[in-house]
Amino acid sequence: MEKNFVDVHETPAIQKLVPLSLQHLFAMFGATVLVPLLTGLDVSAALLSSGLGTLLFLLITKGRVPNYLGSSFAFIGPIISVSASEGVGAAMLGALLAGLVYVIISAIVLKSGVDFLNKLLPPMVIASIIIVIGLSLSGVAVNWALKDPLNPDVYSNQSVEVAFVTLIVTVVSMIFFRGFFSVIPVLTGMIVGYIYSIIRFPQMIDFQIVKEASWFIKPIDMFDKHMLTTELLAAMSNPGAWIAALVIVPVALVTLAEHIGHLLVTGNVMDRDLMRKPGLHRTLLGDGLATSLAAFIGGPPNTTYGENIGVLAITRVYSRNVIGLAAIFAIIFAFIGKIGAVLMTIPKPVLGGVTIILFGIIAAQGVRMYVENQIDFSNKRNMVISAIILVTGIGGFRLEFPEITIQHIVANLTIDNIAMATFLGIVLHAVLPGKESAYGSKQNEGNQAAQKAS
Template identity: 75%
Template sequence: MKRIYVDINETPPLHRWVALSLQHLFAMFGATVLVPIITGLDVQAALLSSGLGTLLFLVLTKGMIPNYLGSSFAFIGPIISVSASEGPGAAMLGALLAGIVYVIVASIVARIGVGWLNRLLPPMVIGSIIIVIGLSVAGVAVGWALNDPLATADGPQYSLHAVEIAFVAMLVTVIANIYFRGFLSVIPILTGMIAGYVYTAIRYPQWIDFQSIVDAPWIVTPSEMFTKHMLTTQLFEAFGSPSAWIAALIIVPVAFVTLAEHIGHLLVTGSVMERNLMEKPGLHRSLLGDGLATSLASFIGGPPNTTYGENIGVLAITRVYSRNVIALAAVFAIIFAFVGKIGALLMTIPKPVLGGVSIVLFGIIAAQGIRMYVENKIDFAEKRNMVIAAIILVTGIGGFKLEFHNIHIENIVANLTIDNIAMATFLGILLHAILPGKETAFGTAKNGEEQPNTTEKVS
């Protein structure tokens, strides 16, 4: 058993609690604010819905799943399409309905249990999916690490300066994780980001828009936030528009894609914590929390929420599973949503810095999948295991996906994508179901072996 520094029901001392929570906030920030920037939604609303959604998720999962919820990338295309044709109110209606899909699936899972999932997802398949979840986004991290963040020409521009910044952030993160002792060893991501930011400010100050921090207001009032794009009003207007309802249906199927992502993230979190979270507190509770958080975000004007791989990576690196650390990170997100200068400061974190620490985060997630192979003693001399793992890994990491273009519903034309993680998961489940020799996918590890207790806590 791995050492656990702070377990789920424990709370670190206040000064360490704050730093650990800020670490989670910084880990999720880049991706969470990128979604509203792309879709035209409000960044501050995204932060608010992220914080409130995470708190709601923690309550509904009885504080037993320390996941942070941020903006979902899967909904970007449909939100843009629907917003362009029927307005953002219809897009928010679609997000609301997508959250309701989660609630419906959660009620089904609560009724019939997860035994069927255990049969569909043996350790060999789960391990492969976990690797895919980590490595499928490796290109994003590497892209941030390699390219000039100020490039304005079409396409990314390679920059040795960006590599330099990313290397500093990554190196400091690794050194902090491996060589630092005590509390500093459990905030390597925060340490790496701060070091990378300071190094950038010294070496390449033109990469940090300090003026945006100066120009940002200190306080953004709730009325200013909710009237900025009038999204809440437009959502209620969409309720009475038949065309808006038809447009919203373009977004609803994406929920089934993110459902697969959600299950994968829950499996990863369970692997990191060495607990069966699918059964306790249960998949139905995590689905309910994720779904209601997404529906809540639609009323605020933020993008749909999803559990975040970046923050699962933080859990794996730090072995700090405290729900109170996640809860305080959510509270910080809510506060920062109303403090314009802090939001502006976080927006100035250079992409190469995010890339450097993300290389470590995403790699740690993938390593958890390999660890599952080893601990369950998966035999890859078995052709069945080799073939299924190969297909899951190549389709998932390679970006194999299904795209349906020019879907016409009345006067709306939209595209629907079933992403690589969902496709890899589906193919793995299908192959495991139809190929003979299912027992080999469960490995040969002995159940019930007593593990040494090496628990260690941060004082």
């Protein structure tokens, strides 16, 4: 059978490698820089920590998990709360400790193994969570496609037009292009969408930030003006900052569900069990150390990105060197102000056009898992559990604990929709009878054949 993908250890030719890496960079850029803009952190530090964190993740996972790490949205609220009351150093201390929580959980998983996860998360539950991960982001993609980029509360036909053009070009590139251009549809769509918006609606793009941006940021200036190492070290000597940091630490338990979901999606895309090889303990360790590293740099905590998993699914190029070069580009762009500023001018409707398909493809991977495992939805148990996971996850069901007070700091802690949907799926599978149905006909037939053979 002819191999129709590029595996993790393979490297495309240089003329293909660069565009493929830029495609991943463009896919993550909008969300990654949005987090520091919302939290008051530095965009250059976010790009630097994103690139370094991704390289560290690839190293720890032995280059077998081609995930890109970008800024995590789950930490936005706690970082803003702690920064306002105790300073940004305390917030970075909390992010540092959140990363160490991942390291501790990684050690537990290494010792206990991942077999318990198969009991907690059968294929039916996993597939439902994967669909939630894709479709719960659909509101973000659609809002970017519908709303005026200069006034996000206002519907805009111009935005719809730009998003539609971007989406159509991306789809045409995927379906009808041949050769190399068939594997860079996201990059093609974004470039065409960007040029189209410049020609048709130049008011969407503010080039003033490009004019004001410096060409180069010297490493010493990056350390003095952008990084927050001094503030973090000062917070470490302040008992009050340690108490404040505890507001941020529990968020790591929330993002843990997202991490596992993304690893399962990536494994499904690549058709291999990444939970066992290189292992969940390695991916947790990589994610945790990347988050702690980001805290030292002054960037937001990192997490694996659904946008880039969508790119993997579209292109079927899993090369770790493609992801690694994308990380290197992010590091370089952190020191080149003009390039970073140009990327920040990409209109939200362009991002909306490509993320509609990127997030949708993640959801489609969950549907594929239903089919491949032959999940029987005439079974009431499967229907009930999947229905609850899908509606609570996609609908945004969450738990909020407002006005949690630690010392004199008031903050909000939210258990987000993905974590809630995962929790409900695990609990329902554990308590309802007939667990074998959640593994599907295919796996049950395999187990029966193995029993007969023995």
